[in-house]
Amino acid sequence: MSLSMKTSSGDVDHYRMFINGEFIDSVSGETIDVESPTNEDLIYTVPKGNAEDAVLALQTAEAAQKAWAATPAVERGEILAKFAELIRQNRERLAKILVREMGKTYSLALGEVDVSADFINFPAQAARRLEGDILPSDLPNEHIMIHKVPYGVTVGIAAWNFPLALSCRKIGPALTTGNVMVVKPPSVTPVAVLALGELALEAGIPPGVLNLVTGGGSTMGEELVTNKMTRLVTMTGSTPTGQEIFRKAADRLTAVRLELGGKAPFILLADGDVDKAVEAAVVSRHLNSGQVCTCPERFYIHDAVYDEFLAKYCEAVSKLKIGDPMDESTDIGPKVNAHETNELEKVVNAAIEAGAKVAVGGKRPEGEQFQKGHWYEPTVLTECTNEMTVMRDEVFGVVSPIARISSYDEALALANDSDFGLAAFLFTRDMRLIQRAVLELEFGEIYVNRPMGEQRQGFHNGHKLSGTGGEDGKYGMDNYLEKKTMYVNFSE
Secondary structure, three states: OOOEEEOOOOOOEEEOEEEOOEEEOOOOOOEEEEEOOOOOOEEEEEEOEOHHHHHHHHHHHHHHHHHHHHOOHHHHHHHHHHHHHHHHHOHHHHHHHHHHHHOOOHHHHHHHHHHHHHHHHHHHHOHHHOOOEEEEOOOOOEEEEEEEEEOOEEEEEOOOOOHHHHHHHHHHHHHHOOOEEEEEOOOOOOHHHHOHHHHHHHHOOOOOOEEEOOEOHHHHHHHHHHOOOOOEEEEEOOHHHHHHHHHHHHOOOOEEEEEOOOOEEEEEOOOOOHHHHHHHHHHHHHHHHHOOOOOEEEEEEEHHHHHHHHHHHHHHHHOOOEOOOOOOOOOEOOOOOHHHHHHHHHHHHHHHHOOOEEEEOOOOOOOHHHOOOOOOOOEEEEOOOOOOHHHHOOOOOOEEEEEEEOOHHHHHHHHHOOOEEOEEEEEOOOHHHHHHHHHHOOOOEEEEOOOOOOOOOOOEOOEEOOEEOOEOHHHHHHOOEEEEEEEEEOOO
């Protein structure tokens, strides 16, 4: 069977799951509707997989694992490099799917496809550099060898904001290191990930090594996490969902890697470059309609530059264009669904009731083009305090709550006064403060004098309730390998 087909209505594409190198529907025959966030039209359907489908995918992966692990690492890397190249060759097609199902701008969707290919290619190029250790023994005629070996069957669970990139971020290192993987994209944005199945076949990834499934978290998701065949779970998503996965995986002590929510502080000190800070803030806060876990979520601006920053930031934010994500002039597309938009509206209204002042936006946009879809204006709130919900809970949207600070130490205390510790931003020319921030800012990823945007050779990890494990680079690759110590005695 093929990857997709037309539904009975004839105008909606139905995409199938990818298990054991084949495209199949759920055993129940049930489906999930995927709607456009731009106009709320039904645009796709996908299988509503259940626990039985999850077991089939896991069994398929388990059957394929030993042969894949026995394949020389360089050969695994070559197959994955071809997979990455095929993703690049299908750049426009995949990007248009992302725009339709998620609502991000076309330019950003193209960027997501590029990053997705790089998430596969970067670890693939490192296949020959998987290293262990040889240590001296306390005994004569003996070597201690620490080998790094694959876990086996792994499960990847991706969030809806960058479904393709987050899936590939897991697939690349998992398969390079000899693991097999079952990937479950989010039900709200599943199609671009399912489209990888065709490319995996063309690249020569053996049946069962990569499986792509769709279904609910409480049915299929729970089975994937709790089944004894699963040796490692890697998930990107919300903190509550990550905590639930952690609890469910605890019964079998299944290894868990979590990249969860954030509440990134944006600190501009008196000596910081205001223009550079404004430019970085506008890009970082509004990328993907603010639906990025590393977006600046709360602003701490020094008194000495507060008025200048606020005036320039509000002017820039006011010029951002909301609209059709396929239009090249659009800066901000719709939110992903009605629930997310309603939650954003509640947070802004609560902040206003608590004393925050609206400097820009603060409501849903008006006009005929916004009657359908999920839209919210870029919003700047002033006179915010750390007690407000808007400064404490993750706000996945284009809202910038701003507070005044009078010193680095005050900003540091306010920034660290959070349960989250994913990303932070610091703008200052004072190298002493930058060096202090290495130890004093309680965040896994800190951007100094620049906008957000991690690189493949870095390490993307959160502290506190923002996750455990981390991804990217050599440290991320290491998360997909277990250690096995061999005491080899060669005495006669």
